[in-house]
Amino acid sequence: MTSHDPTAMTSHDPTAMTSHDPTVMTSHDPMLSVVGVSKSFGSVPVLEDITFSVPRAATLVLLGPSGCGKTTLLRLIAGLERPDKGEIWRGEELLTGGGTYIDVRHRRIGMVFQDLALFPHMSVFKNVAYGLRPGHRRNREIVEEAIALVNLEGLEHRRPHQLSGGQQQRVALARALVPRPEVILFDEPFASLDTSLRIEVRSEVHELLHTLGTTAVFVTHDQEEAFVIGEEVVVMKDRQIVQHDRPSVLYRQPASPWVGLFVGHANMLPATVQGTTASTCIGDIELLESSTVSTTNGTLGNVEDSSDSSYNSNSSVNVLVRPEHLQLFDGKEAKVELVEYHGHDTMYAVKLTDNQKMLKVLVPGSSPQFDHGAEVALAYVGPPTTAFPAEGG
Amino acid sequence: MPQAIKSRPRVVGSRMVYGGLSVWSVALAVVFVTPFGYLIWRSFDLSVTWSDNFSQAWGPLRNTIFLALSVSVAAAVVATWLAWMLARTDLPGRRVWSVLAPLPLAFPSFVGAIALLAGFAKGGLIEELLSPFGIASVPRIDGFWGAWAVLTLFTYPYVYLPVRARLATLPHSLEESARLLGRRPFSVFFSVVLPQSVTAISAGSLLVFLYTVSDFGAVALLRYNTLTRSIFSNRLIDQATSIAHGLLLAVLALVVVVAERRLSSLGSSTAPPSRLRPARTVLLGRWRWPAMAAVVGWIGVALIGPLAVMGFWVVRGIANRGRITGPLALSFDNILEPARNTLSIGLITALVAVAAMLPLARLTARYRSKLGAICSNLVVTGFALPGLVIALAFSFWVLHSPLVSFYQSLPLLVLAYSLHFGAQAARVSETAVETVPRPLEEVSHTLGAKRVRRFFRVDLPLMSPGLLAGAGLVLLSTMKELPITLLLHPIGFDTLSIRIWTAAEELAFAQAGLESLVLVALSAVLTWFLLVRRVRFWGDV
Numbered sequence: 001m002t003s004h005d006p007t008a009m010t011s012h013d014p015t016a017m018t019s020h021d022p023t024v025m026t027s028h029d030p031m032l033s034v035v036g037v038s039k040s041f042g043s044v045p046v047l048e049d050i051t052f053s054v055p056r057a058a059t060l061v062l063l064g065p066s067g068c069g070k071t072t073l074l075r076l077i078a079g080l081e082r083p084d085k086g087e088i089w090r091g092e093e094l095l096t097g098g099g100t101y102i103d104v105r106h107r108r109i110g111m112v113f114q115d116l117a118l119f120p121h122m123s124v125f126k127n128v129a130y131g132l133r134p135g136h137r138r139n140r141e142i143v144e145e146a147i148a149l150v151n152l153e154g155l156e157h158r159r160p161h162q163l164s165g166g167q168q169q170r171v172a173l174a175r176a177l178v179p180r181p182e183v184i185l186f187d188e189p190f191a192s193l194d195t196s197l198r199i200e201v202r203s204e205v206h207e208l209l210h211t212l213g214t215t216a217v218f219v220t221h222d223q224e225e226a227f228v229i230g231e232e233v234v235v236m237k238d239r240q241i242v243q244h245d246r247p248s249v250l251y252r253q254p255a256s257p258w259v260g261l262f263v264g265h266a267n268m269l270p271a272t273v274q275g276t277t278a279s280t281c282i283g284d285i286e287l288l289e290s291s292t293v294s295t296t297n298g299t300l301g302n303v304e305d306s307s308d309s310s311y312n313s314n315s316s317v318n319v320l321v322r323p324e325h326l327q328l329f330d331g332k333e334a335k336v337e338l339v340e341y342h343g344h345d346t347m348y349a350v351k352l353t354d355n356q357k358m359l360k361v362l363v364p365g366s367s368p369q370f371d372h373g374a375e376v377a378l379a380y381v382g383p384p385t386t387a388f389p390a391e392g393g
Numbered sequence: 394m395p396q397a398i399k400s401r402p403r404v405v406g407s408r409m410v411y412g413g414l415s416v417w418s419v420a421l422a423v424v425f426v427t428p429f430g431y432l433i434w435r436s437f438d439l440s441v442t443w444s445d446n447f448s449q450a451w452g453p454l455r456n457t458i459f460l461a462l463s464v465s466v467a468a469a470v471v472a473t474w475l476a477w478m479l480a481r482t483d484l485p486g487r488r489v490w491s492v493l494a495p496l497p498l499a500f501p502s503f504v505g506a507i508a509l510l511a512g513f514a515k516g517g518l519i520e521e522l523l524s525p526f527g528i529a530s531v532p533r534i535d536g537f538w539g540a541w542a543v544l545t546l547f548t549y550p551y552v553y554l555p556v557r558a559r560l561a562t563l564p565h566s567l568e569e570s571a572r573l574l575g576r577r578p579f580s581v582f583f584s585v586v587l588p589q590s591v592t593a594i595s596a597g598s599l600l601v602f603l604y605t606v607s608d609f610g611a612v613a614l615l616r617y618n619t620l621t622r623s624i625f626s627n628r629l630i631d632q633a634t635s636i637a638h639g640l641l642l643a644v645l646a647l648v649v650v651v652a653e654r655r656l657s658s659l660g661s662s663t664a665p666p667s668r669l670r671p672a673r674t675v676l677l678g679r680w681r682w683p684a685m686a687a688v689v690g691w692i693g694v695a696l697i698g699p700l701a702v703m704g705f706w707v708v709r710g711i712a713n714r715g716r717i718t719g720p721l722a723l724s725f726d727n728i729l730e731p732a733r734n735t736l737s738i739g740l741i742t743a744l745v746a747v748a749a750m751l752p753l754a755r756l757t758a759r760y761r762s763k764l765g766a767i768c769s770n771l772v773v774t775g776f777a778l779p780g781l782v783i784a785l786a787f788s789f790w791v792l793h794s795p796l797v798s799f800y801q802s803l804p805l806l807v808l809a810y811s812l813h814f815g816a817q818a819a820r821v822s823e824t825a826v827e828t829v830p831r832p833l834e835e836v837s838h839t840l841g842a843k844r845v846r847r848f849f850r851v852d853l854p855l856m857s858p859g860l861l862a863g864a865g866l867v868l869l870s871t872m873k874e875l876p877i878t879l880l881l882h883p884i885g886f887d888t889l890s891i892r893i894w895t896a897a898e899e900l901a902f903a904q905a906g907l908e909s910l911v912l913v914a915l916s917a918v919l920t921w922f923l924l925v926r927r928v929r930f931w932g933d934v
Contacts (some may be wrong), residue, residue, distance in 0.1 A: 080569055104572040111573050117566035121588040130584075179575060384398035 331377020503610025554595030607779030710903025824858025
C-alpha cells in the first residue's frame, strides 16, 4: 500500500498539502529516527523494515492491534532489546545500528510502563528522585518541583500502593521526567485505569507534555486515545507500518480499508467511478482527488507522486462512508434494523431495500428520531471521501 | 421456603462433616502440643532450676546462636548471589548450573560432615590430591569452621529456591525502569531486586536458621558444642540438664519463628508476582569467566566434592576388600535392607502425615474456620521444634507412662516423624484443598452425587498433585532425618541414616561413603522431582 501503487489515487488535495507545512514536516528536525529496523525473536519475526521519525517536541502515537509489534518497537527505542537490522537515532546521535549500541542508561530516553513499574518499597519522593545522581544539592528542589508539576504535593511520603490509580500515573510521569530525557516513551500507560479516570489522566498528561515541549512516543491499541494524544499517528499491522499521518488525514484518507475500519466506524459502499464522482446505491459521492498514503518512507503526507491523478473511468471501487456523514429521512429506501442510543447521538443500522446491504448511520441529537422497523431514505452529506479499488476490479 | 433460603448453604447437610473435622483437628493440635507441654511439665517434675541447669547452658546456647546466625547469613548471601547470577545474567552454561544448584539439598548435614571428615582424613581425597605438591598432612577441619562450612554448603538451597522463584515472578518493568533511569546493574540489584526479594530471602534464611539450631549430626561429628549436642550427651546421665537445654532450644526456635513472621508482615511493600516474561539478561562482559569460575567452584564444592570424596573411599574400599575394620572396611551385603527400611518408613510417614493433615486443611481452607486456623498454627509450630526435642519428649514420656511397651516401636517412630514434618504436609494440603473450585463442588452436589462418591470422584483427583507434592516433601525429610531415628528406631530396624551414623562413628569411611551415596541418590531423585522441576515451571531455567 504505497503511493507508488498504480491503483492508488494521488493528487493535490488541500488537506494533504497542509501536512507539507514545514512546521509539521518531520524530516527537517527529527528528535527520533527509526530507519529500516527489523527484529525477530528466534525464528518469529516481530518487526519488518520499520522507518519513521518523530519531530522535536511532537507526540507520536504507535497505533495497532495487539501483537502487531508496537511494544517491541518501543523497547527497541529504549534499548531494552536490540534490533537485528536498521538504525535508531536520537537527534544527531546514533543509538543503535552498525555495531553501535548505546547502553539503556546513557540514552536520555525515559519510559512509562504499562504497569507503571513504581518501586513498591519506596515513597513517592524516593521514586521520583530515583533517576537523579544521589548527593546533589539541588536534588530535593528538582524532585519537589516535579511533584508540584504533577499536583502531588503532600503525598511525598506515601507508598505507591497508598495512592489512587491516577496518582500513581502521575508519580510514574514525574519520575520519568526528572532526569530530563530527550524523548519519553509510554507503553499503554492508561490501560489499567477505568474509562472516566483514563480520559481525565490522559488530558493531564497531554497538557503537561505540551507545556513542557517534550518529545513523546505513545503505544496504544485504542484509536480514540491515538487521535486525542497524537499529533502524528503511525498505524501498524502485522509487523509493518501501514500508514503514518496526522489523525485527521488518517480518518478521512486511510491508506487501506483495514485502516479505515480500524480508526473508526465505516461503511464500504460499492460504486463505479466517473472522474472524481462515485455512483453508489444511495446516490453520487464526491471523491478526494488524492490519496495521501505514506507508509514506510518515514515522513508525513508523502504526495510527491502526483502524476497518477485520477481513477480509471468506470472502474469498480468501494467508497469509504463514515456513519456521521449519512443522514436519514422519511422514505422507502431502507428499513431501520437496530437503534443504539448513546445520549449525544444515535447509531442506526439500516438495511437497504435494493440489495439488502446493512449500513451504519450516526445521527446527532438527544433523542432517536426513528424507531426500529421505520422506513427511511438516506443521503450522503459529508465532504469528499476516499475510495478503494474493489477486490479483483 | 424462606427459612431454607436464609440458612447458609455450607451448613446444610454438612454439620456432621464440620463437627467431625473440628474434633479431628483439635485432637491433632493436642498431639502436636504434647511434646512441648510434656517437657515443661517434666522440668517442674524434675525441679529443674536455673542455677543448676540453665547456667551450664550459656556456652552451648551461645554456640548454637552464633553458628545459626553465621550459617544463615552466609547461606543467604551465597544463595541470593547465585540465584541472581543464574536468573539474570548471561553466565555461560546457566541452564546446567540452574539444574544442579538446588541439589545439595539431597545431602543430610551429617552426610556432609562425614564427607568433610573423610575428605580431610588420612588417606582421603584431599591428601591424595595434595601429595604430588609435597604436602604430606592436611589439617583436620572441625569445630565451628567445619560445622559452619558444612551447614552453609548443604542448606543454602533453602534460600536459593524461594529467591529464584521470586526473581522469576518479579515484574521485569521494575528493573528496566531502574536501568532507564540511569542505574548500573549492581545499583539496580541493590536498590530494586534486593528489596523486592527480602521476603523470600528471610523466609529461606529462617529455614536455614531452624535447620542449624536443630541440627545434631553435623555438630556432633565435627565436635562443636551446641545445645543439641549437650542434650544428646546428657540424655542418659543427666535428664534434668537435657530437658532444660531442650526447653531452651525449643524456646529459641519459637522466638525466631515469631520474630520472622512479625518482621515479614511489616515489609509488605512488595510487587505482586507477575506472569510476564522475566527481565532481560544482564551482560557480564569481562566478568563472565570469573563469575562462572565462582559458580562452578561453589557447585563443585557443595555437590561434586562430597560425591567425589565418598566415591574415592568406596573405590579404595573395593580395592582392599577383606578388611574387617578400619576406614576401608566395606560390605555390600547389608545395603539393601536399610535402603528398603528407609523408603518404607518414609512412605508410611508421608501417608500418615498427609492423611492426618487433610481434614485440618479442609477445615481451614474450605470452611475458613477460626478453630481450624488456631489448630493449624499449633501444627506449624511442630516444624519449629527441633527433632531432637521431639524425640527426647517422646522417649521420656513413653518411658514414664503405661505405654512403655511402645518405646522404640514403629508406630511411635512414625508418630514422631509425622509430628516433626507434618507442618510441611499441612501447608501443601491447604493449597491443595484450595485448588478445588467451590462451584465445582456445588455443581456435583446439585447433580446429586453422594458425599463420599464426590470426594473420591471430584475432590481427590483435583487435589492429588498437591497432596503428592506434600507427601513427597515429608518422604524426603524423613529419609534424611537423624536424631529422631537415632533415639526412637526399633532395635534391629536400621535405616540408611542409622547405618551411616554407626559407620562414621567407627570411622569406617568406605562403608559410610557407600551408604551415603545410596541415600543421596535416593533423595536427589526426590529433590529433583519435588523442587527443581517446580522452579522450572516458574521461571526460565
